[in-house]
Amino acid sequence: MSKETNRRDFIGYSFAAVAAVGGAASLVGMKQAWDPLPSVLAGGFTTVDLASIKAGEPETFVWRGKPVFVLKKTAEMEKSERDLIVGADRYIIAIGLCTHLGCIPAWSKNMWKCACHGGEYDANAKNTFGPPPRPLDVPPFKIDGSTIVLGETGPEYNTIAAFVATEA
Numbered sequence: 001m002s003k004e005t006n007r008r009d010f011i012g013y014s015f016a017a018v019a020a021v022g023g024a025a026s027l028v029g030m031k032q033a034w035d036p037l038p039s040v041l042a043g044g045f046t047t048v049d050l051a052s053i054k055a056g057e058p059e060t061f062v063w064r065g066k067p068v069f070v071l072k073k074t075a076e077m078e079k080s081e082r083d084l085i086v087g088a089d090r091y092i093i094a095i096g097l098c099t100h101l102g103c104i105p106a107w108s109k110n111m112w113k114c115a116c117h118g119g120e121y122d123a124n125a126k127n128t129f130g131p132p133p134r135p136l137d138v139p140p141f142k143i144d145g146s147t148i149v150l151g152e153t154g155p156e157y158n159t160i161a162a163f164v165a166t167e168a
């Protein structure tokens with residue numbers, strides 16, 4: 001084998017190595033460009049610490065731009081199949097948009113009242129008066145210890161959503 005051939009082989013291998021490294025770097029760059037930004041991924045989920053919620057005083061959280069009501073029931077409030085039971089506590093979780101035309105109902109005297117056309121929902125988020133055609137919707141959620149993760153679905157969501165579908 002001549003010296004010239006060895007040199008040519010070496011140059012060929014070098015080009016191949018540089019092309020392989022360049023190709024791999026390009027693939028990594030393309031993947032980074034295609035993957036959703038971390039802020040977009042995080043935007044799909046909202047976590048709610050149930051320990052921070054006082055009984056009888058619903059809190060409103062934002063999930064994907066929508067208000068979500070989380071009510072910790074008092075002992076006096078009527079039980080419902082819609083209740084999410086965590087430990088010894090019962091919660092109602094509902095998308096805070098009126099099922100009539102989408103206004104945001106306000107909590108007052110143990111019910112949500114919609115100022116737009118007078119619709120009312122009881123503490124179980126069930127429509128009880130006015131034009132709303134169905135209860136407040138249930139957002140997808142799952143339970144992780146004493147935290148609700150809005151945006152994922154767990155068995156509790158499936159059970160409650162199936163019940164609410166029968167109320168509509």
Ligand code: FES
Pocket residue numbers: 098099100101102103114115116117118119130131132
């Ligand atoms: S939008 Fe709520 S009652 Fe009409």
